[in-house]
Amino acid sequence: MKKKSISYAKWGYIFLLPFFITYCVFNLTPLVQTFYYSFLDYKKDTGSVSIFNTGSNIINNGFCGLDNFKTVLGEGGEFFKTLKNTTVIWLIGFIPQIVVSLLLAVWFTDLRLKIKAQGFFKTVIYLPNVIMASAIALLFYSLFTQGGALYTVFDKFTSDDISLLNKVGGARAIVGFINFMMWYGNTTILLMAAIMGIDPSLYESSQIDGATPSETFWKITIPLIKPLLSYVLITSMIGGIQMYDVPQLLAGDSGNPSGSLKTLVMVIQTGKDSNIGTTAAISVLIFIISAVLGLLAFNAMNDKPVNNKKKKKKKTYPAKGGK
């Protein structure tokens, strides 16, 4: 029967073509190449030194099995060192971010609290997210460098004359703070959307039952936004793995002080012309971590058992009232 109608299926394929061709050429092929390089003894010829990255003095010594992975994962290898740096800096930013965002999201959606000028607050807290991260980094660099505006403020609290940027803890705290400042607005807005998706009658009935705000928060809000919370956590981790602009501009390619700001992705930039094999091995590890996290995020958003159950339960109540 259906054969009588015209088949439009071919248009589906045609319209998909640009996306898939571009993806295969500019993403998939390089990805496969990266996996391939990670098994090659492929690095700069130390005999000749060239200033230009033309790639002419890079020698491919052929297949070397898992040697590159052994190098980067082994003692003195860059993987665990940079992974640790990345994780520590990410945590410094993420922990205050999730606490503040939850608090704000609850306040903004609280019907009794009735926060005014929400549009203004949301606009302001999201603003740092659209601003160029490298400009923010350079701004903080100029503020905290010796003689800078905030250097003189913070210098009063310390006995030595060293800028925060040259202390491991201080430099990491600055990067963490910038990450916090750039992302808490985004997280707040996501969490607000999740909280507003909760049926208001749940809050009303809890209020009638005399629940305190903190009880409502822990027993209604948190369980119901759990899928989105894990989504936020995982996507923030994926973002954290890609951290580059801020630490690179604050601390340079070597991630000073003493390499404490060198993140995973910075290894790719520094090794792209010298150690292609090991750099590719690190890239493969980055890919694996993000793929695992990505699948977790995918699952977190797709099953919401708690949500569905509650919704069914609630729907029976209004029926009693009748319309």
Added chain:
Amino acid sequence: MSMTPDVVGQSTGKTALLIRRIVAYVVLAFLVFISLFPFYLLIVNATRGKVQTGIQFFPSGNLPGNFKTLFGHLAQGRYGSIWKSFANSFIISGISCLLSVYFSALTAYAIHVYDFKLKKFAFTFILLIMMVPTQASAIGFYRMMISWGLMDSFIPLIVPAIAAPSVFFFMKQYMDSSLPLEIVEAARIDGCGEFRTFNSIVTPILKPAFAVQGIFTFVASWNNYFMPRMILQEKKTIPLVLQTMKAEILGNPQMAHAGMMNLYMVLAILPVVIVYLCLSKFIIRGIALGSVKG
């Protein structure tokens, strides 16, 4: 645990609410301060002179002088043409934004409207690659661009924007909510070709989604530092100029002109901030829409 709160209970509830409200506004005021103060300092510093020591809360009068220095020979010699850095950033971000929005919509349209064998596979595939960071394949990309002779060219920074999974995802969701298939069918009955239907009937409906995603992709490209740093050598985008400036503060602090650098930073973030402030309502709505499924 009485069911009906007595008078005393009600009034304590009211003071509790008042206290919570005060705490909330104090915290919010503090956060507003944190979010804006660094940029206020940036603007003040853009009006100060070459050497800046210590904190200053009110603007000085060096703004015209800083403008002259920034667009003068001195800056040109050190950082290359300042105009050009803006033009480069604008060309790259503008074109990649247009490509990304148009082709993502086309891809989403293919999945939304047509029925074909590989439809489900294509959709899942795009969702899966959404989480793969571009950095993971960067080394392969870099070597490939070297062998293709595309170093220092804009092509590697622009063309990949055609395949933007997250923009696709947003477009697909937007179509689910506001593009009824009846419109497409009506166009077919009127004898409109498939491609023309998309271009002249569907894209006007998608305008709001185009605007929001256009801004997001433009901003992402404008602010991008990682890829241009890998690909560009002689040509410079804004973040690359910022990097040169930072190297100068570090290596040659006597020569660095702080007022001029701060002015450059202000100009670098200004276009995005203006657009954001004008359209913040739509942008903020867009964030929640793009990420929360269903």
